[in-house]
Amino acid sequence: MNTDSYSKKIKRIIFTESEIKSRIAETGERIAMEYEGKPLLIIGILNGSFIFMSDLCRAIPIPCEVAFMRTQSYFGGTVSSGSVDILMDVDQDLSQYNVIIAEDIIDTGRTLAEVVRFLRARNPKSLKIITLLDKPERRVTELNADISLFTIPDVFVVGYGLDCGELYRNLPYIAEYNVEE
Numbered sequence: 001m002n003t004d005s006y007s008k009k010i011k012r013i014i015f016t017e018s019e020i021k022s023r024i025a026e027t028g029e030r031i032a033m034e035y036e037g038k039p040l041l042i043i044g045i046l047n048g049s050f051i052f053m054s055d056l057c058r059a060i061p062i063p064c065e066v067a068f069m070r071t072q073s074y075f076g077g078t079v080s081s082g083s084v085d086i087l088m089d090v091d092q093d094l095s096q097y098n099v100i101i102a103e104d105i106i107d108t109g110r111t112l113a114e115v116v117r118f119l120r121a122r123n124p125k126s127l128k129i130i131t132l133l134d135k136p137e138r139r140v141t142e143l144n145a146d147i148s149l150f151t152i153p154d155v156f157v158v159g160y161g162l163d164c165g166e167l168y169r170n171l172p173y174i175a176e177y178n179v180e181e
């Protein structure tokens with residue numbers, strides 16, 4: 001794809017780099033207050049959460065470990081498929097940790113519902129969910145995040161780790177993707 005047609009798919013910027021940065025700073029402080037003195041493991045869901053995770057963990061001023069899992073639920077399109085596979089697991093003994101799952105976006109909630117069920121079975125000391133973006137209008141499960149940084153309407157977004165067909169993850173902001181043209 002050439003750079004021109006690549007850029008044309010960006011409809012508008014929804015959250016700028018500095019807006020994201022300041023929400024993450026607040027969230028890091030909030031997590032530090034809640035988990036001070038407790039063994040903390042943050043599990044990022046790849047690939048979408050990789051940028052969020054790297055900024056979030058640096059905003060948490062207490063000891064914490066990070067790990068990643070990989071799931072597959074989207075298969076390259078803009079419509080969720082409804083089935084979720086665990087492609088890569090974490091190797092920590094979760095019974096030793098207070099776990100926070102870090103996700104890029106909760107859409108239907110199917111991916112996280114499956115991940116939560118999978119991780120809860122390993123008896124973590126506690127389990128919470130943090131999501132960068134939340135699209136509550138699209139939810140088909142009971143699942144909700146404990147901490148959600150931004151709530152958005154039912155639009156497809158890219159950037160700051162989120163992709164469309166594996167592209168746009170490297171945009172430093174979050175933008176609405178033009179699904180029409």
Ligand code: IMP
Binds near residue numbers: 105110156
């Ligand atoms: P869910 O299982 O429907 O909640 O889908 C969650 C996954 O779908 C996220 O981890 C994203 O990878 C992907 N997804 C959902 N909405 C968007 C979007 O607007 N932009 C990019 N990816 C999305």
Ligand code: MG
Binds near residue numbers: 045047048049104
């Ligand atoms: Mg994802």
